[in-house]
Amino acid sequence: MADWLTAILLGLVEGLTEFIPVSxxxxxxxxxxFLGFQSTGKTFEVVIQLGALLAIISVYF
Structure with missing residues (x-):
């Protein structure tokens, strides 16, 4: 699967589950x-969560 498509899918999952009481x-x-994505480290996880941070900033400021 293309890297950009994997990133979009993971970003959607992150965005949909960020604000509910699950991990x-x-x-x-x-x-x-399940997609066979091999992360290169914690950097991807940090970058993908920046979307949630930007959403919070845009709503409250």
């Missing part, structure tokens, strides 16, 4: 496992 990172890791 959004856990869902992201499970989806990545």
């Amino acid at each position: 959004s990172t856990g869902h992201m890791l499970l989806l990545g496992h």
Whole structure:
């Protein structure tokens, strides 16, 4: 699967599960496992969560 498509899918999962009381990172890791995505490290997880941070900033400021 293309890297950009994997990133979009993981970003959607992260965004949909970020604000409910479940582990959004856990869902992201499970989806990545089922898609065969091999993360290069924690950098991808940090970058993908920046979307949630930007959403919070745009809503409250």
